[in-house]
Each structure stands twice: as C-alpha cells, then as structure tokens.
Amino acid sequence: MRGQSRIKNSFAERRLFTVRSLIAAVVLLLLAGALIARMTWLQVVQNEYYSTRSDDNRMRVQIVPPVRGLILDRNGVLLAENLPSYSLEVVPEQVEDLDQLIKQLGELVSLEARDIERFHERRKRTPRFQGVPLRLRLSNDEVAKIEVNRHRFPGVDVHAALSRHYPLGAAGSHVIGYVSSITENELKSLDPRRYQGTQNIGKVGVEKSHEDLLHGTPGYKIIESNATGRPLRELEYERPVPGRNLHLNVDAKLQIAAYNALHGVEGAVVALNPKTGGLLALVSQPGFEPDLFVHGIDHASFKALNENPLRPLYNRALQGQYPPGSTVKPMMALAGLEYGINTPSTARYCPGFFRLGNARRRYRCWKRHGHGSMNMLHAIMQSCDVYFYDLAVELGVDRIHDFASQFSLGQLTGIDLPREKPGVLPSKAWKKERFGQIWYPGETVSVGIGQGYMTSTPMQLAQMTSIIARRGEVLRPQALRKIEDVIDQNITEIEMRQEKPVTLRDPVFWQRAIDGMHAVVHHARGTARRIGLDADYEIAGKTGTSQVIALAQDEHRAPKNEDLPKHARDHALFIAFAPVEDPQIAVAVLVEHGGSGSGAAAPVARKVLDAYLRGIPVEIVEEEPEKP
Amino acid sequence: MSGPQEEEFSLSRWLVQHRIDATLLMLLLAVCTLGLLVLYSASGQNMSHIYAQAIRLGLGLTAMIIVAQIPPEWVRTSAPWLFGACTLLLILVLTLGDDAKGATRWLDLKIIRFQPSEIMKLAMPIALAAYLHDRPCPVTFRDLIACGILLAIPTLLVARQPDLGTALLIAAAGGFVLYLGGLRWRIILLAAAAAAAAAPLLWFNLHEYQQERVLTFINPARDPAGAGYHITQSKIAIGSGGLFGKGWLNGTQAKLNFLPESNTDFVFAVFAEEAGLLGFLVLLMLYMLIVLRGLSIAARSQDTFQRLLAGSLSLTFFVYVFVNMGMVIGILPVVGVPLPLVSYGGTSMVILLASFGLLMSIHTHRKLLAE
Incomplete structure (x- = not known):
C-alpha cells in the first residue's frame, strides 16, 4: 500500500515540491528586499546622522591652554614668570586599588588629608583616562623618589606644567599682583571658550588689570580615542596663542629699594616718572608672598594673612585714603595765586592760631607760639597752618575743589591697576549729596591744610606731585610700558596719555610753588631740611602730618605722638620730586601712624630718590624682602 | 565554442567527476x-x-x-543512527558539558571541544527527509506526529543549553523538510497560531x-x-x-x-x-x-x-x-x-x-x- 501511493504520487509530489520551493523563493526574495530596504534606510537616508554619531564616539576635543605672558620690569627683569612645576597625577582607571595606592604613595611624598580630599573632588570632574592631580608642587627630591619607584605604580605619572612664580616676592606683590583659581563668580563673566582648560586668573595688580593681554588664546587637539576612552592618536592640533609679554614702567630695583625703605612700618610709596607718567614703583607695606596664591592658598595661610592686624593684603598705595595733610599746601598756594587772592609776597601773620571772623573757636598752628609774618615761600617751607587756614577761607571750598580736581584729587588717576580708590575732595555740593547738610565756613579752614573731609591715596599724591613737577602737564600714570607679541616679536609701545593740563594765568606761579618746595628741603628752616643736608641733587618736597584723631577745641597741642598708642598717632606723609631743574622722579610716601612727615616719611622718600637717581646702594639690594 | 571556454568546461567536468559542483x-x-x-x-x-x-x-x-x-543513499540509510547518536550527545552535553559564557554547549573531548548541537543542524533534516522518503505525500497525520516528536526533542535539548539561535536553526531545518514535503497549509497556519499562543509561555521560560x-x-x-x-x-x-x-x-x-x-x-x-x-x-x-x-x-x-x-x-x-x-x-x-x-x-x-x-x-x- 505504501509502495502504491508512492508510485501514484510521484509526479504530484515533484510538482508540489516545485510549487513549495517557488513560494519559498518568493518569500526569500521578499525578506532579502526587507534587508535591502532597511540597509538603504540606515546607510543612505540616515547616513549623516550615523556618521556624526560615529565621529562623536571616537573624537574628543582636548583644550590646550595658552602659556601666560611674562611680566618684566623696564630693564627686562622678570617680575612674573612661568616655571616648570611637577605634580603627581593618577589615572584612576589604570589603578586597581586606589586607597592602597594612595597609602603607598604617601610613603614616598608627603600627602595630607587635604590633598586626598581634593583629589577625590577633582576626580569627579575629570574625564575617564585622564590624570587627576594628587599632589601639586613636588620637590625635586619627591620627583626623584617617584621616578625611581615608577614601575611599582602603573597609572601614576609625574606631570610637568608651568606655574606662575613671582621673583620679587612680597616686594612686588601689590603692583604685580598674582593669579589664583578662577571662582564660580568669575566664571560667569568669562568667555568660556577662552578659559577652557585654564585654572588660574589674575586677581590683583597688573595680573588682573591686564589679564586680557596676558592670557592668550587656547588651542585644541582633536584626539581619537577608543571605546574605553583611551586616547590613541592626534587627528588635529591647533596651537594655542601664548599671552603677550608685558614690559612695565616699574623698575624692579627701585621697587625693592622702596619696599625696603618702608621696612618695619605700615605705609606706601608711589613713584612716577613725571616725563612719561610711567609708574616706577608702587609699594604697600607689609606685602605678602604672591606665590602662595598660585596653587590655591591653604585655609590657614589665608586666614593668617586676612586676619593679620597689619593687613598685608590691603593695598595702601591705591586704596588707602588718608588725609593728605600739609602735602596739599603747595597746590593751595597755587590756587591762591591763580584766583588772585595773594601774590607770592603777600604776608599773613601767624600768632599760633587762627580764628574765623569773631568766632571763639581757635584753629591751631602746629607751631605753638606761631610763625610770625609769613609770605608764601616761608609758609610752604615752614608749613605754616595759619597762612593756609586764612587762604582757604578766602578761596572758599568750591574754588579749592575746582582747582584741586585738576590735580586728580578726589578722582581716580586712571592708572592701569585695579581697585583704585578716589579719596574725597569736598565741596558744598558734595556735602549736600553725601550728608544732606549745608557746608559750614569753619569746615573750609581744615581743608586748607588737607584735613577735615579731605582724603586722598598715595597714588593721587604722587600724581599731584608729578603735575607740579611738570608745571601743569597731566600724564595719566601707567604701569604698562610695552606689549610684546611672543609669536612675531612685535612690540607695541604704550603711548603717553596726556590729559587736560592745568593752565595758570601766569606760568611763573609754578616756579613760586616749586621754590617753596625746594626750600622745604634745602632751606635752613625747611621742615625736611635734614634730608637735604647731604643730597648732591636738588629736591623739591613737602612734608605732611595728618591727624588721625581730631584735637579737642582749644587744646594747645595734641599730646606728643610718642606718648600716644600707635593707632592714634599721626600719619606721616612726604611728597617730593627731583632733580628740581629736570624732574625725573616724583614720589609720594605714607607711613601710617609714623608721627611726623619730616621724621618718618621724608627719609623714606630720600632713600627712594637716591635709589633712582644715584643708583641702588649695595646694602639695600642685599637686604632680603621681608615675608609676611 | 572557442578554446578557453572548452578548457573551462573540462575543468568543471573534472570537478564533477570528483563530486564537486x-x-x-x-x-x-x-x-x-x-x-x-x-x-x-x-x-x-x-x-x-x-x-x-x-x-x-x-x-x-x-x-x-x-x-x-558519500553517495546520498548511504546518508539516508545511516540517518537513524546519526540522529540517535546526536541526540544522545545532546543529552550528555546537558549533564556533563563544559560551561562557556554561561551556557553549556560544549563537549570536551580532551583533544577538541565540540558542540553536538552543530551536528544536529545536519542530522535533523537528514533524519526527517529520510523518514519522509518512503512515506506518502502529502504528509499524513500519523507521520506528522512522528516528525513533530523527532523535531521537538533535539530542539528542546538545545534550547535548554540554552542556545536559542542553534535551536532555531535546527527547528527551521526540520520545519523546511516538512514544508517542502507537502505539509498542509492549514496545519502550517495552525502551527503558526499555536506558536503565537505559546509565545507568552516561552517568554517566561526565557533566561x-x-x-x-x-x-x-x-x-x-x-x-x-x-x-x-x-x-x-x-x-x-x-x-x-x-x-x-x-x-x-x-x-x-x-x-x-x-x-x-x-x-x-x-x-x-x-x-x-x-x-x-x-x-x-x-x-x-x-x-x-x-x-x-x-x-x-x-x-x-x-x-x-x-x-x-x-x-x-x-x-x-x-x-x-x-x-x-x-x-x-x-x-x-x-x-x-x-x-x-x-x-x-x-x-x-x-x-x-x-x-x-x-x-x-x-x-x-x-x-x-x-x-
């Protein structure tokens, strides 16, 4: 039966097979068509999408931060440089037991809990297969130890990078400034593309004000990496553009000399070149070690600096606003001449005190029994207060304000350094706005001797001195002198910035004021005669002693400074320029609570002048700048 | 016909004489x-x-x-032996096989390790084709049941390893024999429906x-x-x-x-x-x-x-x-x-x-x- 059916169905079976295989073939072709359709969709229609994703997979952009520009003094001495610094880096992906590794490394280099803590923080922000710094600033010894033991630690690397260093240390701290980590706040206002890969940014001084020039433009690398993130090769490299080198007007030797001249006191020195407006030196004592900030200052050191009662972080030269005291007298004398209130020979009598009209209040002269009859030369030379009380009252506060404004008092000098303060140059309008009160005539009296509401910064006083030295020519003070492009060696000189000059009715008035200042130093009765005794060049100067605590009425004289607690002693000031016939340097000195201008400030100024005009005495160079 | 083509023809002929297509x-x-x-x-x-x-x-x-x-007749006559031996090996694999990648597929023969499930890819269509060789066409219900059992046992054994891919290929090889052997359309549709219905069951049996x-x-x-x-x-x-x-x-x-x-x-x-x-x-x-x-x-x-x-x-x-x-x-x-x-x-x-x-x-x- 089985045989029968087989024979019977032989042809039918063959036909059935043919039909079935044809159907199968059709289905096969349909399925093949489905594959083709899908492949066309992926490879033709969505090709662009997948190509992008393929590139995203393998290509990674790595930012190459630019090298920061150098800062040099007028003679090419380095003020801020980039030194190689070695840090210990760990690639966590290449390490089996991280805690064990850190423990072992701790036996070779010093690792503090803080280092480890920061390492773990940084790790979270670092892409895979990139080194995470564990210790910064390794010593040469530590580098050697790591290198010798390198084979024991896969995934550990000593990374060389450039880090900012300030050779002048504390002496240059307030003018050069420093760089430190970019804060969250700063990040918001920065161009993220320019600052990608950059850790530090200028915080104070030239480092901050010329950040834009110093920073440069980052380059980038396109790196091909595999699925685990390991970089394989460089596909593209766009070199970074290094920051510009800045040549300052600052003279490093003078800067150090001025810093040392203020050794042991709190105060400031600002020295300008009257011919150019160039800033020759700017010192605020005490200073601080700027290198501390570069790698992220630790909490304890920062606290010590910040809470130090001497306030080393405070820039007295730019931000300290002190009553200018008698240093404004030459300028006041000029105002008197300009407004025709007196002539150089007009005499005023000093009985030792001044009385406004018939009022009972007495304004005392510093000389208890009075100077007697004073003309302008003697009033400046001997710093007679009564002469200037009288003059001020006759001028009136608004005329004083208008005249003094031209000497950049009460307004910013515009120097290219950050956070300059404007001080106060009072006027009736100012008092109205500030206190909502009218101006009392009695308040004009003390303005005449740079007291009362009047305050100014050492920077402003130096600028005023420079303007007198140039007989009215106003040049904006500038720290920056030249910009050097590192790539093409192209040098751009910063031009002098002339501002509106002070013009007097008769230019000879300048000579009268300068004569007075010359007499201050070189006349036998000049208040600063002691510094003029052995000078082989002619100095024009003016002392100033500004009261910190107002005298009680009718009090004969404040107690002697030596008897007062330090914080209550007078500030000592001195302004000077030299040589008189051809002024090359104008300087303002402030010694906080120094007692008297002639005693505390004038000798400092003399050292600074000597350093600049006669070359730096050896002993000053050898003296190490003090660290905070 | 020209020379070179004749040459190629003779090569093809030589190959055919040596049983090569x-x-x-x-x-x-x-x-x-x-x-x-x-x-x-x-x-x-x-x-x-x-x-x-x-x-x-x-x-x-x-x-x-x-x-x-090997003459096809030899293959056909040795089909039951091949299939039987292969099924036995599959059982052996499940009981004392070698683990690789979480699945037990290998039999370690000391010299080489091999996968009996791979041989089953051939043994299955050989066995079913041999079974249907002298059976009436289209397939009768009794033969269908027999074939179903022959198909199911190795497929399930391989799926248990678990090696779904190979099990699928074995089942496909067997299924194609039945399809080409004239399995009725309604049974094919029925099987497809049954497979769809069994899908949830399969789901829970999946690793x-x-x-x-x-x-x-x-x-x-x-x-x-x-x-x-x-x-x-x-x-x-x-x-x-x-x-x-x-x-x-x-x-x-x-x-x-x-x-x-x-x-x-x-x-x-x-x-x-x-x-x-x-x-x-x-x-x-x-x-x-x-x-x-x-x-x-x-x-x-x-x-x-x-x-x-x-x-x-x-x-x-x-x-x-x-x-x-x-x-x-x-x-x-x-x-x-x-x-x-x-x-x-x-x-x-x-x-x-x-x-x-x-x-x-x-x-x-x-x-x-x-x-």
Missing part, C-alpha cells in the same frame, strides 16, 4: 575570501585570527569534499538575558549603555558606512572597540561600515545565488530524500543569513547566529561547509551523470 564552490570561495578580508579588518589586523580562520576554512572545505564523495534582548529589540534606546549598546553601536557602524563605505581597514567602530563582538556575531556591521550599501548588495547577491543554486540542485534531484534534504539545507542557509543580518541591522532581536562563512568561529563553519558537501553529493550522484 563548480558553481557552488566558486560562490562559496568568493564569500569565504570576502569573509577573511572582513575578519582581518574586524580583528584589528590580527593575523593569528586570520590563520586560525583559514585553517577552519580548510578543514571545512575538506569536510565538504569528503561529504560530497533573563534573553528577555532583555527581546525588550531591547523592541526599544533599543531603553538602555543605551547596557543591553541596547550592541545594537546601537552596530547601527552607528552600518549607518556611518553610507553608500560606498569607509573603505577596507578604515572602519572606526570596530577598530576602536565601540562595536562589541565585531569578529563574531556582529561582523556584518564591520563589513557594512567599510563596504557600504554597495558592498552589502554584492554580499547579499552571493548569498542569494548560493541559496538559489541549492534550490536548483534540489529541484533537479532524483528522489524524495535528496530533494527534501537539499531544499531544506538551502533554505536553512538563508535563515542563517537573514537572522544574522536582521539582528545586526536591528530588525530582529539579538540571537546568537553567526554570519555564515564570515563570522569567526569553529564548528559552525565546518558543519555549514559539510552541508554544502551534501548538496554537492546530491547533485553529482545523479544517475545520469554518474555513468
């Missing part, structure tokens, strides 16, 4: 050559991979030639990673870093290849290790990335020609056993291609089926080439030619 051989060699080139690139120009693969190819081609010498694969297939974005990673990277490789491809050795997805399993199951993605759509069309054409050649051999074969076996083997070969490509391009779930003759791997390649040996044997042992 020249057309099939050429097509297979073309795919194998292509495969070695792709593998060279996919393995990161690792010559030791190429040597190993070439040795396997040599082994496979030798197996193919040897199998081609977690298998469920994961299916879920991922439905939505590859579900877990792009985990289970969806394979398929996402594979699509990136293929899609970025474009019309003409990135060029040989220029693919980035495999070289940089973004594409997992780039030597084995996902080697097609490497090929598509480097050869583009045009390369894919050439490869697909070669595969289709092989299948069509197989079907044509089946159509011209001289008895039921040979016809069913040749047809089943050809169609199964297509299933290989389709399941692998479909998985790689994301239209099928990830099932571990290699791309035939291209993917790096041992037993499967040898068995595949041996199956072409069977086809050649069927073609060259026809009475007319043999005389």
Whole structure:
C-alpha cells in the first residue's frame, strides 16, 4: 500500500515540491528586499546622522591652554614668570586599588588629608583616562623618589606644567599682583571658550588689570580615542596663542629699594616718572608672598594673612585714603595765586592760631607760639597752618575743589591697576549729596591744610606731585610700558596719555610753588631740611602730618605722638620730586601712624630718590624682602 | 565554442567527476575570501585570527569534499543512527558539558571541544527527509506526529543549553523538510497560531538575558549603555558606512572597540561600515545565488530524500543569513547566529561547509551523470 501511493504520487509530489520551493523563493526574495530596504534606510537616508554619531564616539576635543605672558620690569627683569612645576597625577582607571595606592604613595611624598580630599573632588570632574592631580608642587627630591619607584605604580605619572612664580616676592606683590583659581563668580563673566582648560586668573595688580593681554588664546587637539576612552592618536592640533609679554614702567630695583625703605612700618610709596607718567614703583607695606596664591592658598595661610592686624593684603598705595595733610599746601598756594587772592609776597601773620571772623573757636598752628609774618615761600617751607587756614577761607571750598580736581584729587588717576580708590575732595555740593547738610565756613579752614573731609591715596599724591613737577602737564600714570607679541616679536609701545593740563594765568606761579618746595628741603628752616643736608641733587618736597584723631577745641597741642598708642598717632606723609631743574622722579610716601612727615616719611622718600637717581646702594639690594 | 571556454568546461567536468559542483564552490570561495578580508579588518589586523580562520576554512572545505564523495543513499540509510547518536550527545552535553559564557554547549573531548548541537543542524533534516522518503505525500497525520516528536526533542535539548539561535536553526531545518514535503497549509497556519499562543509561555521560560534582548529589540534606546549598546553601536557602524563605505581597514567602530563582538556575531556591521550599501548588495547577491543554486540542485534531484534534504539545507542557509543580518541591522532581536562563512568561529563553519558537501553529493550522484 505504501509502495502504491508512492508510485501514484510521484509526479504530484515533484510538482508540489516545485510549487513549495517557488513560494519559498518568493518569500526569500521578499525578506532579502526587507534587508535591502532597511540597509538603504540606515546607510543612505540616515547616513549623516550615523556618521556624526560615529565621529562623536571616537573624537574628543582636548583644550590646550595658552602659556601666560611674562611680566618684566623696564630693564627686562622678570617680575612674573612661568616655571616648570611637577605634580603627581593618577589615572584612576589604570589603578586597581586606589586607597592602597594612595597609602603607598604617601610613603614616598608627603600627602595630607587635604590633598586626598581634593583629589577625590577633582576626580569627579575629570574625564575617564585622564590624570587627576594628587599632589601639586613636588620637590625635586619627591620627583626623584617617584621616578625611581615608577614601575611599582602603573597609572601614576609625574606631570610637568608651568606655574606662575613671582621673583620679587612680597616686594612686588601689590603692583604685580598674582593669579589664583578662577571662582564660580568669575566664571560667569568669562568667555568660556577662552578659559577652557585654564585654572588660574589674575586677581590683583597688573595680573588682573591686564589679564586680557596676558592670557592668550587656547588651542585644541582633536584626539581619537577608543571605546574605553583611551586616547590613541592626534587627528588635529591647533596651537594655542601664548599671552603677550608685558614690559612695565616699574623698575624692579627701585621697587625693592622702596619696599625696603618702608621696612618695619605700615605705609606706601608711589613713584612716577613725571616725563612719561610711567609708574616706577608702587609699594604697600607689609606685602605678602604672591606665590602662595598660585596653587590655591591653604585655609590657614589665608586666614593668617586676612586676619593679620597689619593687613598685608590691603593695598595702601591705591586704596588707602588718608588725609593728605600739609602735602596739599603747595597746590593751595597755587590756587591762591591763580584766583588772585595773594601774590607770592603777600604776608599773613601767624600768632599760633587762627580764628574765623569773631568766632571763639581757635584753629591751631602746629607751631605753638606761631610763625610770625609769613609770605608764601616761608609758609610752604615752614608749613605754616595759619597762612593756609586764612587762604582757604578766602578761596572758599568750591574754588579749592575746582582747582584741586585738576590735580586728580578726589578722582581716580586712571592708572592701569585695579581697585583704585578716589579719596574725597569736598565741596558744598558734595556735602549736600553725601550728608544732606549745608557746608559750614569753619569746615573750609581744615581743608586748607588737607584735613577735615579731605582724603586722598598715595597714588593721587604722587600724581599731584608729578603735575607740579611738570608745571601743569597731566600724564595719566601707567604701569604698562610695552606689549610684546611672543609669536612675531612685535612690540607695541604704550603711548603717553596726556590729559587736560592745568593752565595758570601766569606760568611763573609754578616756579613760586616749586621754590617753596625746594626750600622745604634745602632751606635752613625747611621742615625736611635734614634730608637735604647731604643730597648732591636738588629736591623739591613737602612734608605732611595728618591727624588721625581730631584735637579737642582749644587744646594747645595734641599730646606728643610718642606718648600716644600707635593707632592714634599721626600719619606721616612726604611728597617730593627731583632733580628740581629736570624732574625725573616724583614720589609720594605714607607711613601710617609714623608721627611726623619730616621724621618718618621724608627719609623714606630720600632713600627712594637716591635709589633712582644715584643708583641702588649695595646694602639695600642685599637686604632680603621681608615675608609676611 | 572557442578554446578557453572548452578548457573551462573540462575543468568543471573534472570537478564533477570528483563530486564537486563548480558553481557552488566558486560562490562559496568568493564569500569565504570576502569573509577573511572582513575578519582581518574586524580583528584589528590580527593575523593569528586570520590563520586560525583559514585553517577552519580548510578543514571545512575538506569536510565538504569528503561529504560530497558519500553517495546520498548511504546518508539516508545511516540517518537513524546519526540522529540517535546526536541526540544522545545532546543529552550528555546537558549533564556533563563544559560551561562557556554561561551556557553549556560544549563537549570536551580532551583533544577538541565540540558542540553536538552543530551536528544536529545536519542530522535533523537528514533524519526527517529520510523518514519522509518512503512515506506518502502529502504528509499524513500519523507521520506528522512522528516528525513533530523527532523535531521537538533535539530542539528542546538545545534550547535548554540554552542556545536559542542553534535551536532555531535546527527547528527551521526540520520545519523546511516538512514544508517542502507537502505539509498542509492549514496545519502550517495552525502551527503558526499555536506558536503565537505559546509565545507568552516561552517568554517566561526565557533566561533573563534573553528577555532583555527581546525588550531591547523592541526599544533599543531603553538602555543605551547596557543591553541596547550592541545594537546601537552596530547601527552607528552600518549607518556611518553610507553608500560606498569607509573603505577596507578604515572602519572606526570596530577598530576602536565601540562595536562589541565585531569578529563574531556582529561582523556584518564591520563589513557594512567599510563596504557600504554597495558592498552589502554584492554580499547579499552571493548569498542569494548560493541559496538559489541549492534550490536548483534540489529541484533537479532524483528522489524524495535528496530533494527534501537539499531544499531544506538551502533554505536553512538563508535563515542563517537573514537572522544574522536582521539582528545586526536591528530588525530582529539579538540571537546568537553567526554570519555564515564570515563570522569567526569553529564548528559552525565546518558543519555549514559539510552541508554544502551534501548538496554537492546530491547533485553529482545523479544517475545520469554518474555513468
């Protein structure tokens, strides 16, 4: 039966097979068509999408931060440089037991809990297969130890990078400034593309004000990496553009000399070149070690600096606003001449005190029994207060304000350094706005001797001195002198910035004021005669002693400074320029609570002048700048 | 006819005398050559991979030639023994097999480890074709039940290992025999319905990673870093290849290790990335020609056993291609089926080439030619 059916169905079976295989073939072709359709969709229609994703997979952009520009003094001495610094880096992906590794490394280099803590923080922000710094600033010894033991630690690397260093240390701290980590706040206002890969940014001084020039433009690398993130090769490299080198007007030797001249006191020195407006030196004592900030200052050191009662972080030269005291007298004398209130020979009598009209209040002269009859030369030379009380009252506060404004008092000098303060140059309008009160005539009296509401910064006083030295020519003070492009060696000189000059009715008035200042130093009765005794060049100067605590009425004289607690002693000031016939340097000195201008400030100024005009005495160079 | 063609003809004749089908051989060699080139690139120009693969190819081609010498009748008469032995080995694997990648598939014979499930890919269609050889056509209900049992036991044993891909191929090979043997359409539809109904049951019997694969297939974005990673990277490789491809050795997805399993199951993605759509069309054409050649051999074969076996083997070969490509391009779930003759791997390649040996044997042992 089985045989029968087989024979019977032989042809039918063959036909059935043919039909079935044809159907199968059709289905096969349909399925093949489905594959083709899908492949066309992926490879033709969505090709662009997948190509992008393929590139995203393998290509990674790595930012190459630019090298920061150098800062040099007028003679090419380095003020801020980039030194190689070695840090210990760990690639966590290449390490089996991280805690064990850190423990072992701790036996070779010093690792503090803080280092480890920061390492773990940084790790979270670092892409895979990139080194995470564990210790910064390794010593040469530590580098050697790591290198010798390198084979024991896969995934550990000593990374060389450039880090900012300030050779002048504390002496240059307030003018050069420093760089430190970019804060969250700063990040918001920065161009993220320019600052990608950059850790530090200028915080104070030239480092901050010329950040834009110093920073440069980052380059980038396109790196091909595999699925685990390991970089394989460089596909593209766009070199970074290094920051510009800045040549300052600052003279490093003078800067150090001025810093040392203020050794042991709190105060400031600002020295300008009257011919150019160039800033020759700017010192605020005490200073601080700027290198501390570069790698992220630790909490304890920062606290010590910040809470130090001497306030080393405070820039007295730019931000300290002190009553200018008698240093404004030459300028006041000029105002008197300009407004025709007196002539150089007009005499005023000093009985030792001044009385406004018939009022009972007495304004005392510093000389208890009075100077007697004073003309302008003697009033400046001997710093007679009564002469200037009288003059001020006759001028009136608004005329004083208008005249003094031209000497950049009460307004910013515009120097290219950050956070300059404007001080106060009072006027009736100012008092109205500030206190909502009218101006009392009695308040004009003390303005005449740079007291009362009047305050100014050492920077402003130096600028005023420079303007007198140039007989009215106003040049904006500038720290920056030249910009050097590192790539093409192209040098751009910063031009002098002339501002509106002070013009007097008769230019000879300048000579009268300068004569007075010359007499201050070189006349036998000049208040600063002691510094003029052995000078082989002619100095024009003016002392100033500004009261910190107002005298009680009718009090004969404040107690002697030596008897007062330090914080209550007078500030000592001195302004000077030299040589008189051809002024090359104008300087303002402030010694906080120094007692008297002639005693505390004038000798400092003399050292600074000597350093600049006669070359730096050896002993000053050898003296190490003090660290905070 | 001119000289050179006569020359070629005589070569073909010489081959036929040695039981080799020249057309099939050429097509297979073309795919194998292509495969070695792709593998060279996919393995990161690792010559030791190429040597190993070439040795396997040599082994496979030798197996193919040897199998081609065996008369089909011998195969048919030894079918019960082959099937029985193979089933026994599958049971052995489940009880004392070697673990590899979490699945028990290997039998360690000290010298070589091999997978009995691979032999079952041949044993199954041979056994069913032999069973139906002298049975009435279309298949009777009793025969259907018998075949169903023969089909089910090895399939389930392999699925238990678990090796879903191979189980699928074994079932397909058996199923094609029944289909070509004239299984009634309504039974086919009924089986399809039953399979659909059993799907939830199957789902709960799947291992977690298998469920994961299916879920991922439905939505590859579900877990792009985990289970969806394979398929996402594979699509990136293929899609970025474009019309003409990135060029040989220029693919980035495999070289940089973004594409997992780039030597084995996902080697097609490497090929598509480097050869583009045009390369894919050439490869697909070669595969289709092989299948069509197989079907044509089946159509011209001289008895039921040979016809069913040749047809089943050809169609199964297509299933290989389709399941692998479909998985790689994301239209099928990830099932571990290699791309035939291209993917790096041992037993499967040898068995595949041996199956072409069977086809050649069927073609060259026809009475007319043999005389």
